[in-house]
Amino acid sequence: MANEKLYTFSSSPHIKAPTTTKGVMINVCIALLPAVIAGIVFFGLNAFLIIFLSVFGAVASEFIYLLIAGKKFKDIAKQFDFTSCVTGLLIGLSIGSQTPLYVPIFASAFAIIVVKMIFGGTGKNLVNPAVAGRIFAFMSFTTIMANGWLTPTSGEPITGATVLTGILGGADVSSLSILDLFLGVNLAGCIGETCKLALILGGIYLAVRGIINIGYPIIYIVVTGLFTVALNGFNFSYFLPSILSGGLMLGAIFMATDYTTSPNTTLGNVIYFIALGLVTAGLRQATGIEVVSFVILLMNLFVPLIDKFVINRPFGFVKQKKVKGE
Template identity: 40%
Template sequence: MLCVTIALLPASAFGVWNFGLPAFIMLLSTTVSAVLTEYIYEKLMHRKVTINDFSAVVTGLLLGLNMPASAPWWMGALGSVFGILVVKQLFGGLGQNFMNPALGARCFLLISFTGQMTTFIYDGVTGPTPLALLKSGQSVDSMKMLVGTIPGTIGETSVIAIIIGAIFLILIGAIDLRIPGTYIVTFVIFIGIFGQFSNANVGFFDVQYITAHLCGGGLMLGAWFMATDYVTSPITKRGQLVYGAMLGILTGLFRLFGGSAEGVSYAIIISNLFVPLIEKVTLPKPFGKGGEK
C-alpha cells in the first residue's frame, strides 16, 4: 500500500499543478478523513489500529483523485467516511470488503451529489470533458488528453503521470499486466468494433477515436490502480483474464450506449461483485490424493 501511495504521487502532483489549491485541499481532505475514520472506528470497536498499513491512505488518495477540484472539500471528506466505514470496516476491514472502497465512495457521491460531481471547471471556465464532447459527436485534442491539460477529475487527466506510477508498480512486482492489459485490450477491441454504431462520424477501428477514449476519463487510473486491487480482484490467473475482459466490455458498453460519457467506476464495482463467481469457475481442480483422479 505504501508503494501504491508512492505510485500515485505523479498523478497527484500533476493534478495539483493542473487545478491549483482546490485540488490540494481536496486530496488532503479525503486522505485525512479516511485515516481518521479508520482510526476512530477501530478505537471505538476496540480493534487493532491498522492505519499504519497505508490502506486508508490509498483509499482517501484514490477518492480524491476521482473528485472534481471544484467540489467542496466536505464532500470529499463525506465520501471517505462512507468508503472506510460502510464499504470497508462494516464488512470486516481490509481483506473483507466486497468492492473497492474508493470507488464505492465515488459512486455514493455521484448518486447523492450528481450535479457537483459532474461539473468540471478548467482555467476558470465550466465546460464538458473530452469524453462528453466525444459522446456528442465533436472532435477532441488527443495530445492534450495525453498530457492532461483538460477538464476532468483531479487525477484522471494526465495519462503520462498515471503511466509513470504504473511502471513503478510493475517494476517492483506489485502488479502485473494481466488485469490492466486484458482490460485495455478488450476495451480497445470493443470501441473499435462498436464505436461506429454510437457515432456516425467514426469508422471501423478509428485510431483517433480509440486513442481519445483511452486517454479520456478514468480508464487509465482505473485499469492500473483500482482494477488491480488485491482484495477485490480474482487471485486465479484465468480469473484475472476473465475479470479484465469483463471490465473492458462493461466500460465500452457504458461509454458508448449509456446515458453518461464515463463508465469506469460502475464497470469496476459491478465486476467486483462477480469476483467470487469468477474465482469459483476458474479455480484449478486438484488432482491426485484427495482430488480428481
C-alpha cells in the same frame, strides 16, 4: 541441560520475504504520487485540499471506527497498514477540483466505514472502497459533482463537458490533440484522471515492484479501446481518444487491480479484465457518460463467482482423472 533458554517455537517456514501488507500499500501510495503532483500542478491549491481532506477523512474514519470498536489508540497506530491512505488518495484523485471540500470527507468516511470496516476491515470488503466512495459522492451530490469540472487554463467551471462526454456525444474525434489528452494539458476532468502519463508512470512503478501484473490493466484498456472502435463501425480514430479519456487509466491501473476485489487466478483475472473492458465500452456507448467506476463496482460483485468456478488445478491433476476413469 547446559542451556536452559527457551526458543521461539513455530511452524515452518522460518524465513520469510520482506514484503508486508504495509509495504505493498505504501508502494501503491508512492505510485499515486505522480498523479497527485500532476493534479496539483494542473488544478492548483483546491486539488491539494481535496486530496488532503479525502486522505485525512479516510484515515480518521478508520481510527474513529476502531476506537469505537474498543481498540487502543496505540494498537491501531501499530497495526495501521496504509490501505485507507490508498483509498483516500484514490477518492481525492477521482473527483473534480471544484467540488466543495466537504464532499471528499463524506466520500472517504462512507468508503472506509460502510464499505470496508463494517465488512471486517482490510481484505474483507466486497467491493473496492474507493470506487464505492466515489459513486456515493456522485449519487449523493449529483448537481454539485456535475458542476465540479474545471478546464485548467480557462479557470471556469464547465458543466459536464469532459472530453469523453464530447466524444460519446458525437464530437469530431479528429480535432482532438492526442498529446494533450495524454499529458492532461487543457483538459477538464477529475484531479487525478487527466494526466495519463503520470498514471502510466505509477503503473510501471507498481509492475516493477512486482505489486501488480501490468498485463491486466493493459487487457482492460486495450479491450475497451478495441470494443469502442468496433461499436463505432471500426473507425480506428476512436481508439486512442477512448482509452486516453475519462477515468479509464486510473480505474484500470489502480482500482480494478485491487487485490481484495479482483480474482485470485491468472485465468480468472483475464476473464475479469476482458469483461471490464467490454462492459465499459458498451455502457459508455449506450449511456454517453463516464462509467468506469460503476463498471468496476458491478464487476467486483462477480469476482466471488469467478473465483468459485476458476480454480487452479493441482500439479499432476489431469493424470489423476484419467486413472479414476479407467
